[in-house]
Amino acid sequence: MGSLPSVMPRLRRGSARLGRLDRLAWAAGTCFAAYGHRVGVRVSEPRLLECLGPHLPPGWTPSSSPVVDDLFSLWVDPDGKRAPRLSRVYAGRRRRARTASLDQALEVLESEIRQSVAAAAPRRTFVHAGVVGWRGRAILIPGRSRSGKTTLTAELVRAGATYYSDEFAVLDSRGRVHPFAKPLSLREEGRCDAHARKRRAEELGGVAGSEPLPVGLVALAAFRPGAAWRPERLSAGRAVLEMLAHTVPARLRPAASLDALGRAVARADVLMGERGEAREMVRALLEQVETAERVPRPRTGERGMR
Amino acid sequence: MTPQARTSGLVVRELADEVVVYDLLRHQAHCLNRTAATVFRNADGRRSVSDLAALLDPAGPAGASEAVVSLALERLAEAHLLEGEAATAPASALSRREVMRRVGLGAAVLLPVVASVLAPTPAEAAATCVSSCASKPDGTPCHCFGENPCTATCVANACSAGGC
Numbered sequence: 001m002g003s004l005p006s007v008m009p010r011l012r013r014g015s016a017r018l019g020r021l022d023r024l025a026w027a028a029g030t031c032f033a034a035y036g037h038r039v040g041v042r043v044s045e046p047r048l049l050e051c052l053g054p055h056l057p058p059g060w061t062p063s064s065s066p067v068v069d070d071l072f073s074l075w076v077d078p079d080g081k082r083a084p085r086l087s088r089v090y091a092g093r094r095r096r097a098r099t100a101s102l103d104q105a106l107e108v109l110e111s112e113i114r115q116s117v118a119a120a121a122p123r124r125t126f127v128h129a130g131v132v133g134w135r136g137r138a139i140l141i142p143g144r145s146r147s148g149k150t151t152l153t154a155e156l157v158r159a160g161a162t163y164y165s166d167e168f169a170v171l172d173s174r175g176r177v178h179p180f181a182k183p184l185s186l187r188e189e190g191r192c193d194a195h196a197r198k199r200r201a202e203e204l205g206g207v208a209g210s211e212p213l214p215v216g217l218v219a220l221a222a223f224r225p226g227a228a229w230r231p232e233r234l235s236a237g238r239a240v241l242e243m244l245a246h247t248v249p250a251r252l253r254p255a256a257s258l259d260a261l262g263r264a265v266a267r268a269d270v271l272m273g274e275r276g277e278a279r280e281m282v283r284a285l286l287e288q289v290e291t292a293e294r295v296p297r298p299r300t301g302e303r304g305m306r
Numbered sequence: 307m308t309p310q311a312r313t314s315g316l317v318v319r320e321l322a323d324e325v326v327v328y329d330l331l332r333h334q335a336h337c338l339n340r341t342a343a344t345v346f347r348n349a350d351g352r353r354s355v356s357d358l359a360a361l362l363d364p365a366g367p368a369g370a371s372e373a374v375v376s377l378a379l380e381r382l383a384e385a386h387l388l389e390g391e392a393a394t395a396p397a398s399a400l401s402r403r404e405v406m407r408r409v410g411l412g413a414a415v416l417l418p419v420v421a422s423v424l425a426p427t428p429a430e431a432a433a434t435c436v437s438s439c440a441s442k443p444d445g446t447p448c449h450c451f452g453e454n455p456c457t458a459t460c461v462a463n464a465c466s467a468g469g470c
Contacts (some may be wrong), residue, residue, distance in 0.1 A: 119428035128431050237324030237337035241423050244335050248432050250425040254328040254335075255317045262321055 004030040004049060004056075009040020009068045018093045021073060031063040032056060035121035035170065039113055040068035044075045051102070055110035057117050058182050070116040074109055076102065091116065114182075118168055118248040124178070125260035126248040129169040131177055132161035133209045134289050137216025138177040140169050140264075142246040148223040148278060150184055154204055155278040157184075159286065162209040163201035168248075173256070175263025177215060181208040215264045216289045218243065220272035221281065229284050231273030236262070239270035309358075309379050309392035310351035316387075327387060333425045336385045342418035345378040346387060355379070363416070373404070378418035385420050 008029040011018075028049050029042035034057040043049055073090040087105040089097040089112065097108035118126035129142040130153035139156065143149045150166040157163045165180035172178060183198040201208045220242050221229070234242065240261045244250050247257050269292055275281045317328040325343040327336045338346055341362060348361055359371035382388050460466070 115428065115432050118432055126432075235324055235337075235339075236321040237326050237339070238421060240319075240321060240326050241335055241337045241421055244425060245423045246431055247426070248428045250335075250431060251333050251427060254330065254425065258317060258319045258326060258328060258335075262319055262326070 003062065004032065004052060005062045005064055006046075006049065007031045007040075007064060007066050009042060009071055010066050011040075011071050012067055012069065016092070018071070018090075021090060021093055024073075024075060026073070029066075031066060031068055032060045033063050034058075034060040034113075034117045035124050037070070037117045037121045038063060038065070038068045039116065040066070040071045041109070041113075042071070042073050045078055048074055048076060051106060052109075055106050055113070057114050058180050069120060070113075072109060072113060072116075074105060076105070114167070115248070119252060120249075121170075123173065125171040125253075125257050126180075127169040127171060127243055127261075128167065128246040128248065130156075130166050131164035131169045131180075132156040133164055133213050134161045134216070134286055135293055136213065137289055137293070138164065138169070138213040139285055139289060140177070140215060140218045142169070142218065142220055142243055143222075144246070148221075148275075150186060152221070152275075152278040152281060154184055154186060154199070155282045156285065157201055157204045157206035159282045161206070161286070163204075163206050164209045164213075169264075171260040171264050172212065173260060173263070175215060175260055175266065176212040177264070178212045179209045215268040216292060217285060218265060218268055218270040219275075219281075219285055220270070221275040222273075223276075224274045225276065227274035227276045229273060229275045229281055231271035234270040234272055236265055236270075239265040239268075242270075242272060307391060308351055308354050309345075309349040310389045311346050311349040311382065312387050312389050327385075328425070329386060332386060334385070335423050335425055336387065337419075337421045338382075339419040341374060341416050342378050342381055342420050345375055345418065346382055349379070349382075349388070349392070351390070374416060374418065381418050381420040385422055387420075 006028055008026065009031045025044065026042040027044055028046040029040060030049055030052065031038065031040045033039070041052060071092060075088045075090070077085040077087070084100070086098045086100055087102055088095055089105050089108045091112045096112055097105055099105050127140070127142055128144065129140045130149035131141070132139050132153060134156075139161065141149050141152055153163070153166045163181055163184075164177060165182065166184045167182065168180045170178040170180050181201065183200050184204070186197050186199055218239065219231070221231070240258060243261050243265070244257065247261065250257050269288060271288070315330045317330065319326045323340040323343065325338040325346060327338065327346075329336070344362055345358055348358055355372050355375050358375045362374060363371045379388065379392055383392060
């Protein structure tokens, strides 16, 4: 990471034109790269650049080149003291938010940038999942938003696991998981994104991981109040299929996605079932990894992918 | 009939004794168990159902194995993984139960299974805000007012701001 350079970004030659949006008065811009994907943000007021830092994806690095793969725009009424017009966020030419709250606009911008990186990062496969490290292995908890991933990830961190992500498992071509350690978004029970609190792993008494890990356990756990965790063990093929349903570039790069998923599950236990409260689940997951470590035996795809 | 498995528009990966197939046209992924995978690999347009049955179980009774192959072909056709005549052939009318009766309960593990999922779009996989809650699971983030920030969730196929 570093400080954001002041560079007015432009899309690669041959990219779709942004039309009318390009004709607005953009006062400043910046460019950065994350996971090999180059992103530009332009703003209608220079002061907005100072607000961007906390909203960029983990591991971003400044880029001095103005040429980017994806361009985002944040427009705030420059002279709206009396009757301000709503702030707007654009991803490319598509308007993604129109709101009176700058904080909300920044949240939408942050989410849009993360998704563009997750979809387009070369050489990485992003799977929507919570991830922690335990005894040198990664535990993946794939699931949709509001499936309880962050709650379970936070409980695992409180129990001593190393924090990797509450949103994406970032797989490389060898199937190892890299950190995407953004602050955890902990929602209050029954409430939505607008009420999520951001907490760093250290605030939960944990620590964030920095090295890639092989996958030890994948828990496809659907929350149901009162349910006991009696999971089914999945074969390698079924495991890949279930994880593909949470894989961001599945349609964009299916071959690379299948390869990364196949290698990720080759030496992992992949379990699927209903779970109850996160606290009750934590011990079961950690013990599963410890048992697998003590008693080596064929895993989900021991014979591997051909 | 000499069934022919599709070869174009697919990404095929072998995992242990299963095969995972991604259909680039329909954006569907399929997991074929050992039996379905054996039929898929060997249905080359030259082998007959009897030939495929012999590959599955050389020592088994011919009728039983052919019933299993027929069921496998039916499953593969449903998943759009066959070409030509076999892709549109009428169902064999052999139920899974009937095939199990022929091969014996103990051999149920040999029955062909094709599990399928629809690959998500990037936005669906990341479970970002949807503008329509139709057929979306409860709890999917949505924006009630079109482009406004994501401050609501899908409840019973409708976007509800009640939780916010």
